[in-house]
Amino acid sequence: MSKSKIKDTTKISNAVIKRLPRYRRYLKELKKKGVDKISSNELSSLIGYTASQIRQDLNNFGGFGQQGYGYNVDGLYNEISAILGLDREYKMVIVGAGNLGQALANYTHYYRAGFVVKALFDVNPRLVGLRINDIDVLDSEGLVEYVEDNEIDLGIICTTKDNAQEIADKLCFAGVKGIWNFAQVDLEVPNHVALENVHLSDSLYTLAYKVSGNAAQNGGAGFEE
Amino acid sequence: MSKSKIKDTTKISNAVIKRLPRYRRYLKELKKKGVDKISSNELSSLIGYTASQIRQDLNNFGGFGQQGYGYNVDGLYNEISAILGLDREYKMVIVGAGNLGQALANYTHYYRAGFVVKALFDVNPRLVGLRINDIDVLDSEGLVEYVEDNEIDLGIICTTKDNAQEIADKLCFAGVKGIWNFAQVDLEVPNHVALENVHLSDSLYTLAYKVSGNAAQNGGAGFEE
DNA sequence: GCGATTTTGTGCGTTTTTTAACGATACTTA
DNA sequence: TAAGTATCGTTAAAAAACGCACAAAATCGC
Ligand SMILES: NC(=O)c1ccc[n+]([C@@H]2O[C@H](COP(=O)([O-])OP(=O)(O)OC[C@H]3O[C@@H](n4cnc5c(N)ncnc54)[C@H](O)[C@@H]3O)[C@@H](O)[C@H]2O)c1
Ligand SMILES: NC(=O)c1ccc[n+]([C@@H]2O[C@H](COP(=O)([O-])OP(=O)(O)OC[C@H]3O[C@@H](n4cnc5c(N)ncnc54)[C@H](O)[C@@H]3O)[C@@H](O)[C@H]2O)c1
Numbered sequence: 001m002s003k004s005k006i007k008d009t010t011k012i013s014n015a016v017i018k019r020l021p022r023y024r025r026y027l028k029e030l031k032k033k034g035v036d037k038i039s040s041n042e043l044s045s046l047i048g049y050t051a052s053q054i055r056q057d058l059n060n061f062g063g064f065g066q067q068g069y070g071y072n073v074d075g076l077y078n079e080i081s082a083i084l085g086l087d088r089e090y091k092m093v094i095v096g097a098g099n100l101g102q103a104l105a106n107y108t109h110y111y112r113a114g115f116v117v118k119a120l121f122d123v124n125p126r127l128v129g130l131r132i133n134d135i136d137v138l139d140s141e142g143l144v145e146y147v148e149d150n151e152i153d154l155g156i157i158c159t160t161k162d163n164a165q166e167i168a169d170k171l172c173f174a175g176v177k178g179i180w181n182f183a184q185v186d187l188e189v190p191n192h193v194a195l196e197n198v199h200l201s202d203s204l205y206t207l208a209y210k211v212s213g214n215a216a217q218n219g220g221a222g223f224e225e
Numbered sequence: 226m227s228k229s230k231i232k233d234t235t236k237i238s239n240a241v242i243k244r245l246p247r248y249r250r251y252l253k254e255l256k257k258k259g260v261d262k263i264s265s266n267e268l269s270s271l272i273g274y275t276a277s278q279i280r281q282d283l284n285n286f287g288g289f290g291q292q293g294y295g296y297n298v299d300g301l302y303n304e305i306s307a308i309l310g311l312d313r314e315y316k317m318v319i320v321g322a323g324n325l326g327q328a329l330a331n332y333t334h335y336y337r338a339g340f341v342v343k344a345l346f347d348v349n350p351r352l353v354g355l356r357i358n359d360i361d362v363l364d365s366e367g368l369v370e371y372v373e374d375n376e377i378d379l380g381i382i383c384t385t386k387d388n389a390q391e392i393a394d395k396l397c398f399a400g401v402k403g404i405w406n407f408a409q410v411d412l413e414v415p416n417h418v419a420l421e422n423v424h425l426s427d428s429l430y431t432l433a434y435k436v437s438g439n440a441a442q443n444g445g446a447g448f449e450e
Numbered sequence: 451g452c453g454a455t456t457t458t459g460t461g462c463g464t465t466t467t468t469t470a471a472c473g474a475t476a477c478t479t480a
Numbered sequence: 481t482a483a484g485t486a487t488c489g490t491t492a493a494a495a496a497a498c499g500c501a502c503a504a505a506a507t508c509g510c
Pocket of ligand 1: 096097122123158328329332
């Protein structure tokens with residue numbers, strides 16, 4: 001499927017990466033609708049990025065399209081999935097079995113996408129021992145050992161912000177490859193560990209800014225980011 | 226406090242706005258520690274943005290600092306809070322009282338910050354009638370009327386993606402000023418309604434990208450975004 | 451099978467964003 | 481109070497991101 005042309009994908013800008021999941025979402029919809037092929041122009045009017053940007057984004061990874069034809073929906077979907085690393089399974093633990101930790105554990109879609117929550121961890125003895133969506137809540141004393149023994153790939157931090165750095169340190173020590181952080185704090189992790197923050201409050205405050213008189217109104221079609 | 230110099234804040238770039246909540250978080254910490262003043266250089270080594278960028282960002286809104294001194298922590302915190310629109314109260318409803326809707330309703334910090342959840346809405350009769358964190362779960366039949374009657378400012382969408390656009394339409398019709406969307410879909414809203422998306426899956430997939438071999442490693446101190 | 455048409459991949463100019471440099475200004479201390 | 485120092489606000493330069501335009505290549509219709 002992919003051409004033999006070798007691209008250096010080691011320094012793709014963050015802006016490009018952030019758009020990939022969005023491409024994938026639209027391609028998934030198109031697949032579901034039974035659409036076989038799509039041109040950058042058609043994609044553009046769906047997604048809201050310029051056709052030029054779409055072509056340029058995709059070309060960072062390889063020539064997935066064909067002149068005069070466009071892109072094969074199924075093929076492109078698979079390529080992007082592979083680029084994102086979604087063609088494998090990720091073992092995860094959630095640390096902090098409170099509101100958010102439980103909500104994530106109950107969310108079944110990730111499992112289907114290859115993200116498997118193996119265990120939850122908490123310090124609260126009233127939570128330890130529970131089963132949430134068939135996943136055990138374990139005592140966080142055993143976190144490091146569990147992560148090591150079960151070769152956990154990703155740690156999800158859903159504790160209060162005061163404990164987050166400590167948890168992150170433990171997770172990194174135990175060998176996770178990435179951390180998905182929901183605590184409202186910026187964590188320090190070693191270079192070889194990936195970090196993705198979900199700062200919900202920051203997002204809400206951004207919304208407040210847009211709503212309050214200070215901000216310019218969205219002039220366009222409701223796309224952003 | 227603020228100088229009389231008039232700035233045109235109607236076309237501040239999104240990149241700047243996204244950094245404001247982060248400035249505010251660090252200033253809050255400094256306040257808590259009893260720090261009175263801070264220079265752009267000191268802030269830089271805390272936050273990880275260049276001192277130059279910090280000064281330029283802040284200058285978009287006014288000259289909050291003083292030469293030879295720096296910035297007054299308390300004053301700057303208040304200025305940024307005001308810019309973000311956090312010096313008022315927002316009335317909110319959550320549509321979709323599932324995992325995520327309940328997690329948000331249970332989260333008490335937003336209340337303190339002026340974001341008050343007035344009601345949850347759901348179609349599921351088994352959820353309607355419940356009280357979550359002292360907030361009623363109402364039948365979503367009455368959504369439009371409730372939003373109109375109670376002058377709700379913001380709608381939070383926590384339903385499945387298939388219903389999200391319909392809910393958004395109702396919320397907009399009923400007069401909300403902004404929508405915080407957690408459904409994995411890009412919504413269309415009128416120009417005068419602000420929209421902020423939290424695409425959790427996109428964030429997770431970005432993490433997968435960074436973890437998978439494709440990505441370049443984070444060369445620095447663990448800061449990003 | 452061939453010409454008209456479509457559409458990509460890509461070089462290049464433009465815009466946006468970030469970083470650097472520095473004069474102006476206010477603080478600090480002796 | 482005045483010299484010296486710290487630090488901002490701002491302008492200029494550099495870098496990054498984006499969009500335009502077009503040649504090359506493949507498709508599609510006849
Ligand atoms: N719930 C939300 O809507 C929301 C919104 C914005 C931000 N957040 C952030 O997400 C994080 C979690 O939020 P939440 O609402 O689930 O909080 P929560 O209080 O419901 O849950 C936190 C859980 O972490 C556990 N915990 C604390 N220290 C721990 C440790 N050292 N090891 C293991 N477990 C530990 C607690 O026992 C608790 O069960 C917080 O940092 C919060 O600021 C949540
Ligand atoms: N929970 C997570 O961890 C998670 C992660 C990523 C994305 N999301 C997204 O967030 C959204 C909510 O997730 P969730 O886990 O809370 O799902 P959920 O299924 O637990 O809750 C959805 C709720 O919405 C209600 N609902 C459906 N249609 C409605 C309508 N028309 N009006 C009012 N209520 C309606 C349902 O009855 C249900 O209670 C989904 O779009 C999901 O894709 C959730």
